[in-house]
Amino acid sequence: MEFSVFGQKFTRHSGITQLMDDLNKGLSTPNTIMLGGGNPAAIPEVLAYMDRQAGELLKTGALIKAMANYDGPQGKDSFNRALAALLSRELDWPIGPENIALTNGSQNAFFYLFNLLAGEFTGGRKKKVLFPLAPEYIGYGDAALDEGHFIACKPAISRLDNGLFKYHVDFERLEVGDDIGLICVSRPTNPTGNVLTDEEIEHLDQIAREKGIPLLIDNAYGTPFPNIIFTDAKPFWNDNTILCMSLSKLGLPGTRCGIVIAEPGIIKAITNLSGIINLAPGSLGPALTLPMIESGDIIRLSNQVIRPFYENKAQQAVGWLQQAIPLPQFHIHKPEGALFLWLWFEDLPIHSQELYERLKQKGLLVVPGHYFFPGIEDEDWPHSKECIRLNYAQSEADVQAGIAILAEEILSIYQQ
Ligand code: PLP
Structure with missing residues (x-):
């Protein structure tokens, strides 16, 4: 099939499609630790609130009305x-x-x-x-x-x-x-x-x-x-x-x-x-x-439930990571918001894509950092190949297991 120029541009490999694909596969593949995607956490209080809210709207007919109309x-x-x-x-x-x-x-x-x-x-x-x-x-x-x-x-x-x-x-x-x-x-x-x-x-x-x-x-x-x-x-x-x-x-x-x-x-x-x-x-x-x-x-829930949930998780994950990877080359971007920790392995001997592949082999999905430099034209800038993104907002067991896999791989890479 011959695609137009538009078609060719939008059907070639793209970082965001790989990410969403990995997210989908990770969610449906047992034993994969999914610290890659941008899926928000399933916060029990938020889910319970939405459940109640949806129930109310079903009773009043507002939800069906919304679905039945443009x-x-x-x-x-x-x-x-x-x-x-x-x-x-x-x-x-x-x-x-x-x-x-x-x-x-x-x-x-x-x-x-x-x-x-x-x-x-x-x-x-x-x-x-x-x-x-x-x-x-x-x-x-x-x-x-x-x-x-x-x-x-x-x-x-x-x-x-x-x-x-x-x-x-x-x-x-x-x-x-x-x-x-x-x-x-x-x-x-x-x-x-x-x-x-x-x-x-x-x-x-x-x-x-x-x-x-x-x-x-x-x-x-x-x-x-x-x-x-x-x-x-x-x-x-x-x-x-x-x-x-x-x-x-x-x-x-x-x-x-x-x-x-x-x-x-x-x-x-x-x-x-x-x-x-x-x-x-x-x-x-x-x-x-x-x-x-x-x-x-919406504001009460954000301030009283959502923000504290993520702030605690971020601090916890930083502690676990620093304990597991006690290397002077390892730096974490100060977590000030969002769902991610940005990890910088200074002078990393391999490209972040290879690190991603190796971790994937061991059952851990993260996102290699080089995708996050749209518009940077300097192909030789080492920093853009030395970072990965990790979603810290998943279950404690998954985050800890993921950090253990990451630490083992990173320590062995720097030892070589
Ligand atoms: N903006 C940022 C910075 C994001 O991280 C994301 C999703 O991960 C989005 C926008 C997209 O959000 P939406 O689900 O509204 O398309």
């Missing part, structure tokens, strides 16, 4: 109104329903936004998406119609006490030319658990405004929900910000509900794209969570 292409009106009220109340943002559009997961929104704001423009001009701090989320890398769509900047690295380190935006190195159409960051960052500081975000906002381009902040793990964020970072939005949120990391990835918060022109564009490509975004997630948004329970 929403509009901007997403469920009552959800958008309730969310606008919540964000205005909680964060004092000047937001109305005209600032919100829903998509089928935020992954769907990135595809729209990256191709709306970068790519080919009239008159043959080309623009790119800039990631000011790599490593960045694996899911961005293939979400563009054309080649060479992304460019990224290497980080500044500060080494902290206790074997930890932290990435910062290297503003001295960061260049934002006229060929940049969008600046994009995830905060908290997948894969590293980094949270860009308030100063970094304000500085990026200022650069974006000066250039007349938007700043996209991917808030999939951020405030006010699911609030998997362990620092005092200030929530950030203004009319030049495109804030992407999601119900996934709250514990509902299967509902595929993404939320875009932006000025009305962007929202109108997303709505048009949704109409053409999807008719409408799915209605189950918005129907299930509408009462939680109206009552504010």
